[in-house]
Amino acid sequence: MAPSNASSASTVEESTMPETDLSAVNDILEQHEYDQTELIAILLNVQDALGFLPPPALTHISEQLSVPLTEIYGIATFYTQFRLTPPGRHKFTVCTGTACHVRGAVQVVEEFERRLCICSGETTPDLEYGLETVNCVGACAIGPLVIVDDEYHGEMTTMKVPILLRRLERARAEVSE
């Protein structure tokens, strides 16, 4: 498999990585009864809890399950849902499924890249925004589709990109006031 989003270059420096909370990892391992065949589910749960898969967590899981670290990295980089770098506080996910593609998803991705000055798969240096693409989320009838955090926005155009960004920026300004 080609390098997934998880392993692609990120603008985030190692030094900005937050401390890893291993107690959360232990709870998850406990829930899955330290079962090696549950590795993918364990990694998904750890990512849900921590936002991404920090290297110390992977090392810890490797030790606890007696699974070689290489194999865990193998899995974490094989499946596109996993990420090894911290996500942004807000996530833009652009669906690039076929139906979205023929309706102009590429232009939408490029507009986000231009406005955020990052490539798809990256996070802005201030960790505010992350940009990802997904192969298909099954909302093909209303493509091109952009998911902002968990909110779906159908029939996107390049014109609507700055509107979405402005809305989040305004919310951010209100919070900081």
Added chain:
Amino acid sequence: MSRIQPILSIQHLKDLQASLKEKRDPDLIRITLCTGPGCEATGANDVAEAFRKQIGERNLGDQVEFKCTGCHGFCAMAPVVTVEPPGYCYGGVRPGDVKEILERTILRGELIEELVYKDPETGETVPLEADIPFYKHQHRIILAENRQVDPTSLEDFLTIGGYNALAHTLQSQTPENMIDIIKRSGLQGRGGAGFPAGVKWERAHEQPDEPKYIVCNADEGDPGAFMDRCLLEGNPHRVIEGMCIGAFAIGARQGFVYVRHEYPIAVKRITQAVEDVQSAGLLGDGILGTDFVFDLKVVQGAGAFVCGEESALIASLEGHRGEPRQRPPYPVESGYKGKPTIINNVETWANVPHIINNGPEWFASIGSEGSKGTKIFSLVGKVRNTGLVEVPMGATIRSIVYDIGGGVPNGKEFRAIQTGGPAGGCLPAELIDLTIDFEALQHAGTIMGSGGLIVMDESTCMVDVAHYFTRFLEFESCGKCYSCRKGTQRMRELLDDICEGRGTMGHLDLLEELGHAVNTASMCGLGQNAANPVLSTLRYFREEYEAHIKGLRCPAGVCKALIRYEIIAELCDGCTACAKVCPAEAIEGEKDHPHTINADACIKCGTCVDVCAKDAVIVVSGGGQ
């Protein structure tokens, strides 16, 4: 929703169904809101909130039954609400329309014309759902139930006779009988390959090795396909019931539903349904008072297209990277943990209870000579009525695209239809009367796949489509076979050249040669079909490739390196809208005077086209438009 007490016997199930049916007031007006992916994305949850609030405030609880259900199918009208009786279908419903629906339609029985489907040609309104061409021309068996049940309610499913097929199976059938019924029905796997389900079951049944496993493949990875998502989200119990019957037939005690992580609602619904059924005693030990033992576990995939391939799916279930392995042995002999395992797709499982309830002859009477039953397709792309459609196998492309889909919008021409996902192919407009069944599609150079149908018009570049799929497959190739790993990469590079104006006619020969090598030498379904997008477009749209190579022209105006944007001076009124939004500041001109685009600075983002109210910005490729 209240949990159902354990159902202890088949008679108990029947009594419960009868009492649930009795409890249902037939005089209530049923308001049903679709909360499928398309409707949810267009605000169905806010509409639901408004209905609940206002029904409460107006004390209409004894007159109406309001229900949120899975996907009705007609995504182009999202969010969709139906009112029965009389069977009105309202589309594009906003929270603000709820008041009017309750006041006018529910209380006074009036039709709200503005919310009703209008024929795009005649402008005539079609109030009843059953009369809308999109629904009228379908044959809905599985999808029809989506509208009848609240997917989070086991009670609802029991009310429509849910788990009757399982009860019948446990009461009066043997595993051999069940296999015979499925074989006689002619049911073929809906996941793509069309392998006869009964034959697969029989082989698993004959295996002496124990334990046996069954798997529901809900790793719907084909971009542009969302049938399985909508079945799991809309009617998860039908799938569970089908799996229970399959488990009985082959002698499995454990099953798995392998769902994509990208479908969080589907994961949630199927997980809840499994828990409800477990606590109702329809899964576990001694189901319905018989000695049948079966349990289900929901497992999430983590985003790998190749995991739709059965041996890769098993590797993933076992906690490994999803790499396929050489077959034989097939999973029916050596699957999960080396034990006999059958894997069927969501739609296949959903068909099983209907076959038991209605008989194999009924099922075999629907469809074409070689392919039986109905098939659900996701009809998307450049088509007016996007959504999910269920038609008998053997329906023609024309009937799906035109009778149901309403044709191509915006006055554009139907150009091609893509079937079978990334490993499928593109069929040209000339083949519009082709019947869609497993054999006919294969013969035409594509595959049925899981059921994505993507309609393309004259503004779709077929070389770009081939490039898109090849890049997708290059990314998703697991890398195990050299032919697939390297072959998809080289094909993509050749397509890069063609799309960017560096192609030669030699590129086409090389693409063909390489394509055949990739399809022949790869091990799994992904690699064996990886060249289909290239080979089918080369077969049917060769002139488009040649235009890119010889004329340095992209006729559809898509391939960036071969196009430029221009403003037609006669149409431009100098409103400056385009200049204001241009991210490259490439548009110049004074207010109220025609503007021009500086081709050197233009990054071809297309924003000016979107913003121009006069349609004065055009895409030019080669010598002409």
